[in-house]
Amino acid sequence: xxxxxxxxxxxxxxxxxxxxxxxxxxxxxxxxxxxxxxxxxxxxxxxxxxxxxxxxxxxxxxxxxxxxxxxxxxxxxxxxxxxxxxxxxxxxxxxxxxxxxxxxxxxxxxxxxxxxxxxxxxxxxxxxxxxxxxxxxxxxxxxxxxxxxxxxxxxxxxxxxxxxxxxxxxxxxxxxxxxxxxxxxxxxxxxxxxxxxxxxxxxxxxxxxxxxxxxxxxxxxxxxxxxxxxxxxxxxxxxxxxxxxxxxxxxxxxxxxxxxxxxxxxxxxxxxxxxxxxxxxxxxxxxxxxxxxxxxxxxxxxxxxxxxxxxxxxxxxxxxxxxxxxxx
Numbered sequence: 001x002x003x004x005x006x007x008x009x010x011x012x013x014x015x016x017x018x019x020x021x022x023x024x025x026x027x028x029x030x031x032x033x034x035x036x037x038x039x040x041x042x043x044x045x046x047x048x049x050x051x052x053x054x055x056x057x058x059x060x061x062x063x064x065x066x067x068x069x070x071x072x073x074x075x076x077x078x079x080x081x082x083x084x085x086x087x088x089x090x091x092x093x094x095x096x097x098x099x100x101x102x103x104x105x106x107x108x109x110x111x112x113x114x115x116x117x118x119x120x121x122x123x124x125x126x127x128x129x130x131x132x133x134x135x136x137x138x139x140x141x142x143x144x145x146x147x148x149x150x151x152x153x154x155x156x157x158x159x160x161x162x163x164x165x166x167x168x169x170x171x172x173x174x175x176x177x178x179x180x181x182x183x184x185x186x187x188x189x190x191x192x193x194x195x196x197x198x199x200x201x202x203x204x205x206x207x208x209x210x211x212x213x214x215x216x217x218x219x220x221x222x223x224x225x226x227x228x229x230x231x232x233x234x235x236x237x238x239x240x241x242x243x244x245x246x247x248x249x250x251x252x253x254x255x256x257x258x259x260x261x262x263x264x265x266x267x268x269x270x271x272x273x274x275x276x277x278x279x280x281x282x283x284x285x286x287x288x289x290x291x292x293x294x295x296x297x298x299x300x301x302x303x304x305x306x307x308x309x310x311x312x313x314x315x316x317x318x319x320x321x322x323x324x325x326x327x328x
Contacts, residue, residue: 005210012216016163016175019220019228021150027177028203029213033141034061035189036160036176037108039202040137041065043187044106048074053099054108056081056299057115059139062108076103081299082113082120084255086262089121093128104134111143111154115294115301117239117256117266119147126155135182141165144175146235147264148228151177158182169219172212176202231310235265238308242317243267251328255294255301268294270303271327279327280304287323 014024030036041052042065052066056079066077078099086092096107107129111122126136137158143149144161151159159177163169176199178186183199192204223231240260246269247254255268271279276293283289283304291304308317 001210005213009210009213012213012220013175015220016216019145019223020159020175020177022152022177023180025198026180027175028199029216030160030174030176030203031172031205031208032164032174033059033139033160033162036174037062037137037139037158038065039176039189040158040160040178040186041069041106041108043189043202044069045185045187046073046075046105049076049103050105051076051078051101051103052106052108053078053080053096053104053134055079055110055113056296057113057301058108058110059114059141062139066108078104082118084116084118084300085257086118089124092121093124096125097128097132100129100132100134104132106135106137108137108139110139110141111149112140112146112264112266114139114142114266115255115296115299115305116268117142117263117305119143119262119264122154122156130155142266145223145228145231147232163216163219167216167219167223169216170212172209173216178202226310232264234310235308236260236263238312238314238317239263239265239267241314242306242308242321243269245321246324249325249328252324253303255303265309266305266307268301268303268305269324271324274327276302276304282327283320283323287319289320289323 013029017024017027054066069075070077080095080099109120109125112119129136135157138156140159140161146166157179161175163173164171178199188202190204192201243254246252251272253270256263276295280291280293283291291306294301294305
């Protein structure tokens with residue numbers, strides 16, 4: 001472990017870069033999305049009066065980090081709310097554009113919204129932001145190894161993801177992508193000895209459990225066996241299988257876009273007049289279906305996040321459909 005772990009980690013990172021469609025010198029292995037994106041937020045060269053933009057539906061850890069730099073560096077953080085079923089990409093792009101001012105420096109956008117499964121038009125948002133001189137950080141926690149895409153095609157500046165979600169790596173591994181010309185402007189989370197340049201300067205981790213990194217190779221082999229496109233098609237089929245059966249049932253609400261192209265495996269459904277926590281508890285205890293309760297009234301998302309994986313059978317989703325119908 002002392003003699004070869006770093007070389008092996010670099011080799012694994014290069015394979016992950018291949019999946020992400022980027023160069024190996026633009027990607028490092030971290031512990032999770034939170035570490036990756038919070039490293040960018042916390043290490044960004046902020047000045048008092050700078051502005052940042054995020055959405056109410058973004059992941060809590062990123063929001064908390066933005067509020068920390070707001071207090072620490074006197075940065076103004078603007079928060080917008082994303083519609084659950086947008087009429088068009090332009091509606092979403094316009095929402096972010098209206099929040100930009102000459103003081104805006106960094107914008108966060110989720111590639112796939114973690115609480116609803118909505119796929120955001122990241123490239124269009126990024127191109128718009130760049131036209132105003134604003135850098136873009138993408139939360140790819142639920143899109144990496146879930147929907148087929150190349151990170152550079154998003155035109156983003158920073159991108160973070162967790163590998164335990166859709167690549168099925170054990171807990172404790174994530175990735176951070178930084179566009180090739182940007183790493184030297186970010187303050188590292190942990191200082192590295194010497195004058196290291198490039199993305200390696202952001203990858204001083206101290207001693208960590210090496211077995212997690214080694215397990216990534218097997219997960220990549222399995223993912224490549226499935227094929228990115230085939231996996232995406234399977235996941236979208238499973239979500240559409242159950243959501244199309246419940247969308248128009250009185251008393252039920254689906255908080256995920258109706259257009260199949262705007263989501264994949266993840267969807268969020270709620271029973272009106274039933275608290276999400278009660279819905280999740282009933283699904284688990286009565287029907288043995290595990291979900292995550294989401295209760296975000298301000299963001300108009302109240303329901304349970306329901307997440308089948310490739311091994312989920314349609315017959316199991318029939319049980320979910322019957323349960324939701326009964327509760328409605």
